[in-house]
Amino acid sequence: MAAYASGLQVEPLTAPFPAPSHVKHAVARMHSVTKRYGQTTALDQLTLNLYPGEVVALLGPNGAGKTTAVRLLLGLIAPTSGSVRVMGRDPRDASARTGIGAMLQVTRVPETLKVREHIDWFRSYYPNPLPAAEIVRIAKLEGLENKFYGKLSGGQKQRVLFGLALSGDPDLIFLDEPTVGMDIESRRGLWEQIRWLASQGKTVLLTTHYLEEADALASRVVVIDKGRVIAEGTPAQIKHRVSGRRIRCITELDASFLLTLPSVVNVQRDREAVIITANEAEKVVREMLLRDVTLRGLEISAPGLEDAFLALTGCNAKD
Numbered sequence: 001m002a003a004y005a006s007g008l009q010v011e012p013l014t015a016p017f018p019a020p021s022h023v024k025h026a027v028a029r030m031h032s033v034t035k036r037y038g039q040t041t042a043l044d045q046l047t048l049n050l051y052p053g054e055v056v057a058l059l060g061p062n063g064a065g066k067t068t069a070v071r072l073l074l075g076l077i078a079p080t081s082g083s084v085r086v087m088g089r090d091p092r093d094a095s096a097r098t099g100i101g102a103m104l105q106v107t108r109v110p111e112t113l114k115v116r117e118h119i120d121w122f123r124s125y126y127p128n129p130l131p132a133a134e135i136v137r138i139a140k141l142e143g144l145e146n147k148f149y150g151k152l153s154g155g156q157k158q159r160v161l162f163g164l165a166l167s168g169d170p171d172l173i174f175l176d177e178p179t180v181g182m183d184i185e186s187r188r189g190l191w192e193q194i195r196w197l198a199s200q201g202k203t204v205l206l207t208t209h210y211l212e213e214a215d216a217l218a219s220r221v222v223v224i225d226k227g228r229v230i231a232e233g234t235p236a237q238i239k240h241r242v243s244g245r246r247i248r249c250i251t252e253l254d255a256s257f258l259l260t261l262p263s264v265v266n267v268q269r270d271r272e273a274v275i276i277t278a279n280e281a282e283k284v285v286r287e288m289l290l291r292d293v294t295l296r297g298l299e300i301s302a303p304g305l306e307d308a309f310l311a312l313t314g315c316n317a318k319d
Contacts, residue, residue, distance in 0.1 A: 026051055027172050027203045028073055028091075033082035035068050035227075042068040044227035045082070050172065055194060055204040057214035057221045061313050065227040066207050070174055073205070074102060086172060098126055101170035103161045105177055111150025115141060115160055118149060119167065126168035138193055139163030154181030162190065172203045179213060191217055215305040225313050235305055242303040242311050247276040249298045251288060261287055273297060 028050040035043040043065045050056055060066050071077045072084050075091030089096040109118060116132070123129035136142060139159045144152065149160060158181055165173055175194070179187040194204055194217055208214055214221060215235045223231040223238070231238055244265060251258075251274055255267045263280040278284045281300050288295055303311075 025088075028086045028205075029084070030069065030072065031083045033069075033072065033079045033084060035065075035072065035077070036080045042227055043072075043079075046224065046227060046229060048222060048229070050203050050205060052171070052203055053198050053201045054219045055198050055206060055217050057206045057208065057218035058224065059207075059211070059214060059221060059309060060224040064224045064313075066224065068227075069224070070102075070104075070176065070205070070207065073172075074100065074174065098168055099171045100174070101165040101168060101172070102174040103165040103176060103178055104174070105180070109149060109161070109164070112148060114146055114148055115152075116145040118160060118164060119145075122164045122167040128169060129167050130169045135163045135166055138166060138196075140189055140193070155183060155186045158182055159186070159190070162193075166197075170202070173197065173205070175204060175206045177208055178206070179208070179210065187213075211304070211306040211309055221305070223309065223312050231308075231312050238308050238312075239303055239305055242308045244277045244279050244303065245281040246301050246303070246307075247278060247281050247285060247298070248273055248301075249276075249288070249295055250274070251292050251295045253288060253292050253295075258288075 026049040028048075030046055030048040033043050033046045034041065046065065046069065048069065058066050058069065068077070072079055073086060073091055075086070075093070075097060078092070084091055086096045087099050091097065091100070113121070119132050119135050123132060123135075130138075136145060139162045141159055141163055144156060144160070149157065152160065158178060162175070162178060165175070178194075179190055182190065191213070194206075198204055198219070204217075206214065206217060218235055221231070221233065221235055221238050222229060231241065233241075248270065250272055253274075255269070255274065258264055258267045258274070258276055261278070261284050264276055264278045264284055266277040268275045276284060285298065285300070
């Protein structure tokens with residue numbers, strides 16, 4: 001196991017995540033893909049499969065290769081080596097692109113068009129688009145149809161972009177930071193719609209800096225760093241790879257003493273409190289209570305997805 005500054009330890013990567021037992025074919029495949037920009041290697045022998053009916057969260061620090069992977073699957077660029085297939089075809093083929101929807105942060109749409117005009121415009125690109133009323137329903141755009149895009153709030157604009165990504169009734173949907181600018185209620189509402197899409201057999205590839213969002217939505221999490229997959233599994237499996245639990249409390253005991261207690265691997269100060277990472281938290285707490293009757297504000301927590309991300313990548317989740 002490898003230890004990081006947080007004190008948490010992470011198990012090494014094991015075999016690739018298996019396909020769901022009821023699924024025979026992947027919607028999209030990247031096999032041993034390498035992508036270089038000059039002397040820079042953005043992806044290094046990366047393999048990734050996406051299956052029907054799953055929400056996959058693609059996580060990684062800035063520069064890890066997430067954007068390059070998405071651009072390859074969208075057919076916007078070609079790999080240096082390896083193969084990329086979407087629904088069995090080269091994603092650069094027009095026949096493959098009609099089955100793909102994308103909500104990207106780089107998207108720019110005219111602000112002087114009304115929401116309904118945008119929907120009609122995007123629908124016209126596809127041979128078998130969703131009905132406009134269905135797009136409005138799924139993206140929760142009721143009452144906004146006749147408003148100019150430029151007059152919408154940030155969260156409302158995100159909902160419009162989400163709706164436009166669904167215009168062609170795609171089987172594979174890319175969502176890049178879909179809830180940026182949304183309030184809590186709107187964010188949870190969009191989560192429900194993403195879950196509904198997966199229940200309809202759609203495949204969703206999600207990139208997000210909100211690790212709570214990835215934990216709540218993803219049936220599978222793929223963590224990449226330096227162009228390679230470093231962890232893959234369900235959110236529970238990713239969290240399980242990180243050992244140790246955190247003890248937070250206010251105590252008179254010195255950090256130097258706490259580090260001598262059995263199974264303690266890290267001690268950090270957090271204002272008036274101390275945060276202790278230990279493999280056997282209960283034993284550590286019992287020992288502390290024996291030595292400090294003033295101990296208070298006690299909290300014990302298991303590692304969350306953010307803790308696992310930090311331990312795996314050794315960086316800040318919002319880098």
